[in-house]
Amino acid sequence: MTDIQLSSDDKERIVAKIKTYFNDELDQDIGGFEAEFLIEFFAKEIGAHFYNQGLADARALFAEKAEEVGYLVEELEKPTL
Template sequence: MTEFRLSREETDRIVDKIKTYFNDELDQDIGGFEAEFLIEFFAKAIGAHFYNQGLADARALFAEKAEEVGYLVEELEKPTL
């Protein structure tokens, strides 16, 4: 699995969301540095779960589409004598 990476812009947007959440919901101020540590912590702690779920979703979609293709190929079969 590749290491988790965010662009600077993505990190800045998430940091803003974390800071807003802490302020609005928890009535606490949090700095950008602390918010970046939270992003890194959650990425390491639960990132693999979401990555694996994405793979499972992709696998299920692929299986569904492969089954559809199988039916389409069956429709192309010619009758035999």
């Protein structure tokens, strides 16, 4: 089991998409059990990559917004003698 938790509804939607993909693109039928194993496999093997990318994106956005706030604060400064 991975640290990634999916709601039952989300898991059902993802399983349906995997089954559709295998059927349409690979001309193979797979069951829900196999699709759930694929979800677990991808979550375990590449989930951390996407998680880390999300953190990097959030960090970059935060830095950008912090810089914007810095400029706004500078605009509020009063002239000194």
